[in-house]
Amino acid sequence: MAFLSVFTPVLAVVLCLVIGFVLVKSWDTETTSTSPGKSKGATKGEKRPWVDQDLQDDTEITAKEDDGDADDDWGDSTEEENLTQLPYSPQRYPEETMLQRSKEFYTLMNQRRSVRFISPEPVPREVIDNVIHTAGTAPSGAHTEPWTFIVVSDPDIKHQIRLIVEEEEEMNYRQRMGEKWVQDLAKLSKKNTFSFSFPSSCRTNWIKEYLDVAPYLILIFKQTYGILPNGKKKTHYYNEISVSISCGILLAALQNAGLVTVTSTPLNCGPKLRLLLKRPANEKLLMLLPVGYPASDATVPDLKRKHLDDILVHV
Amino acid sequence: MAFLSVFTPVLAVVLCLVIGFVLVKSWDTETTSTSPGKSKGATKGEKRPWVDQDLQDDTEITAKEDDGDADDDWGDSTEEENLTQLPYSPQRYPEETMLQRSKEFYTLMNQRRSVRFISPEPVPREVIDNVIHTAGTAPSGAHTEPWTFIVVSDPDIKHQIRLIVEEEEEMNYRQRMGEKWVQDLAKLSKKNTFSFSFPSSCRTNWIKEYLDVAPYLILIFKQTYGILPNGKKKTHYYNEISVSISCGILLAALQNAGLVTVTSTPLNCGPKLRLLLKRPANEKLLMLLPVGYPASDATVPDLKRKHLDDILVHV
Numbered sequence: 001m002a003f004l005s006v007f008t009p010v011l012a013v014v015l016c017l018v019i020g021f022v023l024v025k026s027w028d029t030e031t032t033s034t035s036p037g038k039s040k041g042a043t044k045g046e047k048r049p050w051v052d053q054d055l056q057d058d059t060e061i062t063a064k065e066d067d068g069d070a071d072d073d074w075g076d077s078t079e080e081e082n083l084t085q086l087p088y089s090p091q092r093y094p095e096e097t098m099l100q101r102s103k104e105f106y107t108l109m110n111q112r113r114s115v116r117f118i119s120p121e122p123v124p125r126e127v128i129d130n131v132i133h134t135a136g137t138a139p140s141g142a143h144t145e146p147w148t149f150i151v152v153s154d155p156d157i158k159h160q161i162r163l164i165v166e167e168e169e170e171m172n173y174r175q176r177m178g179e180k181w182v183q184d185l186a187k188l189s190k191k192n193t194f195s196f197s198f199p200s201s202c203r204t205n206w207i208k209e210y211l212d213v214a215p216y217l218i219l220i221f222k223q224t225y226g227i228l229p230n231g232k233k234k235t236h237y238y239n240e241i242s243v244s245i246s247c248g249i250l251l252a253a254l255q256n257a258g259l260v261t262v263t264s265t266p267l268n269c270g271p272k273l274r275l276l277l278k279r280p281a282n283e284k285l286l287m288l289l290p291v292g293y294p295a296s297d298a299t300v301p302d303l304k305r306k307h308l309d310d311i312l313v314h315v
Numbered sequence: 316m317a318f319l320s321v322f323t324p325v326l327a328v329v330l331c332l333v334i335g336f337v338l339v340k341s342w343d344t345e346t347t348s349t350s351p352g353k354s355k356g357a358t359k360g361e362k363r364p365w366v367d368q369d370l371q372d373d374t375e376i377t378a379k380e381d382d383g384d385a386d387d388d389w390g391d392s393t394e395e396e397n398l399t400q401l402p403y404s405p406q407r408y409p410e411e412t413m414l415q416r417s418k419e420f421y422t423l424m425n426q427r428r429s430v431r432f433i434s435p436e437p438v439p440r441e442v443i444d445n446v447i448h449t450a451g452t453a454p455s456g457a458h459t460e461p462w463t464f465i466v467v468s469d470p471d472i473k474h475q476i477r478l479i480v481e482e483e484e485e486m487n488y489r490q491r492m493g494e495k496w497v498q499d500l501a502k503l504s505k506k507n508t509f510s511f512s513f514p515s516s517c518r519t520n521w522i523k524e525y526l527d528v529a530p531y532l533i534l535i536f537k538q539t540y541g542i543l544p545n546g547k548k549k550t551h552y553y554n555e556i557s558v559s560i561s562c563g564i565l566l567a568a569l570q571n572a573g574l575v576t577v578t579s580t581p582l583n584c585g586p587k588l589r590l591l592l593k594r595p596a597n598e599k600l601l602m603l604l605p606v607g608y609p610a611s612d613a614t615v616p617d618l619k620r621k622h623l624d625d626i627l628v629h630v
Contacts, residue, residue: 130420150630252564302398305397
């Protein structure tokens with residue numbers, strides 16, 4: 001009995017530690033799976049397959065290294081403050097011309113569609129260069145220009161990219177999408193016979209023919225941070241928004257040139273594709289665009305766009 | 316002594332509980348401050364003032380409601396699967412024309428600059444409508460079109476927006492930017508006398524004259540989720556990327572019309588501006604663009620853009 005009364009406190013402590021450990025562990029898994037800002041989430045966040053684990057904006061991770069350029073007015077950075085100001089007087093059009101130009105540009109852009117049937121015909125490389133040069137004119141947080149455009153025309157690399165994307169896609173559907181998803185797929189497969197004759201237009205499987213067929217694959221990487229002369233990391237604020245804006249201008253440039261693409265954000269392929277293309281660790285895949293002429297038998301779903309009144313409010 | 320030996324286990328348990336509680340508390344603060352995906356971070360994440368607490372993509376939060384449309388090929392959604400396919404044959408240009416068009420579009424876009432000196436001259440509203448209609452042609456995850464464009468021309472509302480933005484800006488600089496930041500500001504204020512003659516071009520204070528002066532303020536909201544007919548939330552996948560792409564096309568359309576703007580993402584003003592403009596809870600402010608003609612005496616910093624070779628890699 002004396003023996004017990006001596007050991008009871010020790011037992012109590014051990015018990016508490018065990019309980020505490022279990023508690024903290026569960027806490028850890030919970031928080032990592034709800035914070036896509038951590039790559040740990042990649043393995044633990046299986047609950048949300050649609051969140052690309054390599055896609056998150058790492059600003060908050062790298063920011064601690066150097067927070068000299070945080071600002072809300074883009075390009076309005078320290079460097080800029082020290083630059084001389086130049087007069088700026090861009091071309092100004094008469095009202096009639098403005099109206100005409102804005103109408104014509106709308107008509108041109110409104111003809112753009114996501115196209116999965118891309119012709120293998122070659123496209124002049126200079127056009128692709130011009131289009132990407134245009135994307136590079138986008139604004140970016142503190143003028144960091146945090147984008148890298150990888151243009152793949154090598155058939156072997158294109159095929160390796162296809163294998164990586166399709167493998168991940170298959171996993172996404174088979175393992176990650178869960179029961180509800182599998183049922184949806186089953187339903188679709190039954191009714192949607194059309195899909196099978198055009199696999200790459202079909203969401204119910206993971207075949208991406210256009211990754212082999214398109215003359216060019218443009219892989220757009222966001223640079224989550226830069227390296228300063230002193231070797232320190234330089235945070236790229238709003239890097240994901242900046243690169244997405246640049247992609248918008250890229251899509252406009254492609255449409256203007258008469259080329260087609262389909263905007264895709266391959267789920268969780270980022271790390272593998274980054275390694276395949278030998279990109280540095282600060283670059284993360286944001287988008288993959290197969291680019292070319294539309295196939296002669298290309299089709300698009302009969303989609304409607306929202307009316308102007310549904311997206312615009314005057315105050 | 317017997318008294319003590321009876322109470323030792325109790326004391327031990329209390330001690331463990333206290334230690335455990337302290338440990339878990341610190342854990343909590345840490346994780347919330349590194350996960351901008353939680354609005355709790357807004358109050359606790361003071362360490363990272365540049366992370367707009369209202370800006371994060373809520374996909375992972377709302378996704379649990381309905382995960383029927385997760386996909387990597389945008390617009391490749393269930394609805395689409397059930398739509399009839401239409402032949403698509405957009406205009407195709409001869410190679411010479413393509414080259415010419417891609418060059419001209421680059422030249423036009425390369426003239427775009429972020430301009431903070433905006434003329435108060437009126438701009439035809441129809442041009443603004445066309446420009447936003449153009450932005451609405453952007454692709455979006457599962458064709459959710461998750462954007463709302465609020466165009467403010469009312470002087471009072473513009474001024475209220477200015478007050479909200481400037482108040483937040485001042486707080487950002489004064490309270491949140493930390494010691495290092497305050498020192499940087501002091502340095503800049505000393506050497507950068509130029510700034511004071513053009514406050515709105517100066518990062519070292521928080522005056523945003525253009526919010527009063529510009530004939531239009533375009534506030535771009537991302538819809539983090541939609542509401543299904545059955546009242547359930549419909550997740551808008553990649554809504555932040557989609558809306559940013561749409562902003563890229565908007566910037567291209569403005570430039571094409573001869574109008575100027577400065578891309579800004581007001582730090583933490585989202586909630587106040589959302590309430591001011593009476594926007595629903597699923598809409599979050601992504602960007603604020605003052606739009607108009609450039610002022611006759613407008614200047615821009617002597618910035619250079621990266622060379623094509625620094626942003627483009629052929630494989």
